[in-house]
Amino acid sequence: MGRETLTGREIVRDIREGRASCETVMEACLARVEAREDEVGAFAYLDPEQALRKARQADRAGRQGPMHGVPFIIKDIIDTDDMPTGWGFAPYGNRQPSRNARCVELFIEAGAIPLGKAVTTEMAFYQPGKTANPRNLAHTPGGSSSGTAAAVADFMAPIGFGSQTAGSIIRPASFCGVAGYKPTLGLYDMSGIMPLSESLDAVGLMARSVDDIALGHSVLGGQDNQFADQNAGRVPRIGFMREPHWQEASADMRANCEKAAELLAARGASVSDLTPPPIFAELAEAQRKIMAYEIARSRGHEYEACYDALSAHYRGLIEDGRAISDEDYRNSLQLAQDGKSAVAGIFADFDAILTPAAPGEAPEGLGSTGDPVFNRIWTLLQLPCVSIPFGTGPKGLPLSVQIVGSYRGDLALLGHCGWIEKQLSL
DSSP, rough: OGGGGOOOHHHHHHHHTEEEEEEHHHHHHHHHHHHHHHHHHOOEEOOHHHHHHHHHHHHOOOOOOOOTTTTTETTTTTTOOOOOTTTOOGGGTTTSSSSOOOHHHHHHTTOOOOEEEESSSGGGGGOOOOOOOOOOBBBOOOSSSHHHOOOOOOTTOOEEEEESSTTHOOOOOOHHOEEEEEEOOOOOOTTTBBOOOTTTTTEEESSSSHHHHHHHHHHHOOOOOGGGGTTTOOOOEEEEEEEEEEGOHHHHHHHHHHHHHHHHHHOOOOEEOOOTTHHHHHHHHHHEEEEEEEEHHTTTHHHHHHHGOOHHHHHHHHHHHSSSSSSHHHHHHHHHHHHHHHGGGGGTTTTEEEEEEESSSBBSSSSSSOOOOHHHHHHTTOEOOOOOOOEEOOOOOOEEEEEEEEEEOHHHHHHHHHHHHHHHHH
16 A cells, blocks of 8 residues: 555645655545445545546645645535535435535645545435445444545545534544544534534544544634644543443443543543533433434425435434424423533543443444444534544454543644544554
8 A cells, every 4th residue: 555545644744845746646545446445335426537637736736735635535415516415315416516615615725635525324314325334344334424434444535524413423433443523513614514403513524643633623623733732741631431321332342441541541641530410311312302303304305305215214303303392302402501511510620531432343234324322412512522543342343432522622622632542552
């Protein structure tokens, strides 16, 4: 393997120093796609000549921006002006937006080069697409950001966009063994992205290192990407939380999280057990109700106009959401607010919370994408989360820990996660 294994920062460095060009990097990624796409199925749309043409144009233009020459992949619910955006839904397969989503435009302005569109589950819910887990093709890659996770894990692209409404970034990142980042809700511009649930939707990133995620964050959030300086001279204070669904994690995942906590403490971090606030027992169900209620309204048109094209999963979701009363919805929103108040005090004593990223390694079979149970609470609370690979399960597939930060504390969280990633990889 060659240049396709480079991280985004390594690509920028090598192009700047003359060891590579935008074209040679893109050629390496496309060669990897050609070798593996038939098995992995990460792409909803790919035009190799278009990608190469843009790479050559970038070479002629010279260095432009902090991501100059970095290929990136885009989840297929995110608009692109020169590639269709089909939402993983057959009736919309040829849908061609007239404008790029703002997140895509910011990457392009920073010099990154679109490679293609990544498979999503049906309108970013549970019905899987064609993608398999590149670590073991008989296992799910997770969802709904299936194609992005698989492409990044399999060296087809160094970085890509996903989105999360329950666990659609953190879970597939964990299953495929890459770093995943869901930002604080509202931190990034969501224009040009298919809406599901306004209280929960966030666009985020997957990459093979936290450093690359920080690079992407610097472009999307307009913040200095030298995140290591955020925490210079201080190791993080980590709360190890066995949250209310702890027993739903596999024995291997529970042991893995405990091992990670012990290792980080041995490396110098302040690690303490953290008891979840009592209200946490109610939050996963509150997230489920809010999500179903809001999706029943945002995607009601498809239910009425394209009923026969919808999967049973999606029809059931919308019917479930329509059955939730306005009062029950408001009560769930109030639970979310009470949960935010309960968690705010935790970050006076801790810099980050450590908890499972998923119930275990990727389940076998491609008929489902796994359970987002360990992501629902943090998505509801609108907090930033990072999935960091650590350890393997009984079938040799990746496991990951989830690191949660304070509201709008994304830059500090990425700094701590850079340190945590380094310690867990030693």
